Amino acid sequence: MTNIRSFDLNLLRALDALLSEGQVSAAARALNLSQPATSAALSRLREALDDPLMVRNGRAMVLTRLALDLRPRVHRLMEEIEETLNPARQFDPARSERRFRIAANDYAAFAVLAPLIAGLRGGAPGVTVEILPLEGDFARHLSQGDHDLAIRDAWSLQAARNSETLFHEDYVAIARRDHPRLSATPTLDEFLVEGHVLIAPKAGTSGPVDTALARLGRVRQIAVTVPHFLAAPAIVAETDLVMTIARRVARRFAGEYGLRLFTPPLALTGFSVAMAWPAGTEGDPAVEWLKDQVRGLPFS
Numbered sequence: 001m002t003n004i005r006s007f008d009l010n011l012l013r014a015l016d017a018l019l020s021e022g023q024v025s026a027a028a029r030a031l032n033l034s035q036p037a038t039s040a041a042l043s044r045l046r047e048a049l050d051d052p053l054m055v056r057n058g059r060a061m062v063l064t065r066l067a068l069d070l071r072p073r074v075h076r077l078m079e080e081i082e083e084t085l086n087p088a089r090q091f092d093p094a095r096s097e098r099r100f101r102i103a104a105n106d107y108a109a110f111a112v113l114a115p116l117i118a119g120l121r122g123g124a125p126g127v128t129v130e131i132l133p134l135e136g137d138f139a140r141h142l143s144q145g146d147h148d149l150a151i152r153d154a155w156s157l158q159a160a161r162n163s164e165t166l167f168h169e170d171y172v173a174i175a176r177r178d179h180p181r182l183s184a185t186p187t188l189d190e191f192l193v194e195g196h197v198l199i200a201p202k203a204g205t206s207g208p209v210d211t212a213l214a215r216l217g218r219v220r221q222i223a224v225t226v227p228h229f230l231a232a233p234a235i236v237a238e239t240d241l242v243m244t245i246a247r248r249v250a251r252r253f254a255g256e257y258g259l260r261l262f263t264p265p266l267a268l269t270g271f272s273v274a275m276a277w278p279a280g281t282e283g284d285p286a287v288e289w290l291k292d293q294v295r296g297l298p299f300s
Contacts, residue, residue, distance in 0.1 A: 007048055008044065008048070011041055011044060012078065014027070014038065014042070014045065015041075016074050016077075016078045018041075018042055018053065019067055022054070022061060022063060023054075023060075023061050024038050024039055024061075042054065051067070052064055090285055091285035091289045093123055093127060094123065094124065094125075094126075096126055096127055096286065098128075099129075100149070100290055101146065101147050101148050102130070102131055102147065102148060102150070103131075103134040103135075103138050103141065103142075103150040103151070104151045105133075105134050105156075106228045106229055107229060108134075108151040108152050108273065109131055110229075110230070110248075110249060110252075111249070112151050112275075112294065113129070113131060115298075116129075117129055119297070120293065132147065134150055134156075138150050138159075138160075138276075142160060142276060142277070142278040143161075143278060144278075145278050147278065148290060149275050149277050149287070149290065151275045152273070152274070154272040154273065154274035155272075157275075157276045160277075161279055162277050162282070163276040163277075164274060164276075164291075165272050165273070166295070166299060167273055167299035168271070169247060169270055169271055169272070170246075171208070171244050171245065171247065171268045172245065172250045172263065172264065173186070173191070173242055173243065173244050173261070173262050173265075174242065174243050175236060175242045175243075175259065175262070176237050176258060177258050177259065179240060179242075180240065181194070182242070182262075185262065186262060188265040190265075191220075191242065191264070192213075192218060192219075192220050192221075194221075194240065195223030195240070196209075196222050196223060196241060196242055196243060196244075197222075197223065197224045197225075197232050197236055198226075198243075199225075199226055199245070201227050207244070208268055208269070208271075209244045212268055213266065229246070233245070234257060236257070237257035275291065275294055
């Protein structure tokens, strides 16, 4: 009996080729080895298995009974080894019931995830998406594999090891269309006379407008702070307050709430939106597919 502990498993490829081809020269070509090296492998196999495996019959070589018995089993074994070392890397969204966990703030859920989910319902009806709050320790959650993706402004995702910028967003100012004081092109003084709505997840925080005003030695009056942007356009529509908000959000609600959009009367740089993912999902066909779906959204 062959001792598997002492058998050189490197010889399995040679054994499969020799048994499949039935001659040393053809096996050498299949293995991309020289004929002497393949002959040496055959000699080692004969010794290990205590069987000649291939014997000459005239000008041809024929397999022994043991070789004929081993041929299909060794071939199946090699196929199984290849499948084990190279698992299927395909993802069928039409049949998948995968649950994707995506961390995002409310802006990302509105501008990115809403259109993403709308697209998934048609091509991947069994897929589910769990949107989670993007907390301050999101990098740890990513590294631990708690999230498949995180989507937010690129600055907030800078701690992530793997990230990709998706698009750039800029700011516009909004007010109700029949605002009694604002001119067609409001000046900075007009802008600052009015009360402002600020999106502030934490009390006492300021926004990019306040940073830009500080460089000019100016301040604005914050009349209302809200933790999420979805309520803000409704507040502006019902009051004389003004607000500076992401352009995509303003365009979405302008018609519904009767808002006018105008260029803020000071320089604002806007922000980039990015997605990040854990290192452990590199090569995961499902996550790669999900990232491609995000990349394919019409960010305009």
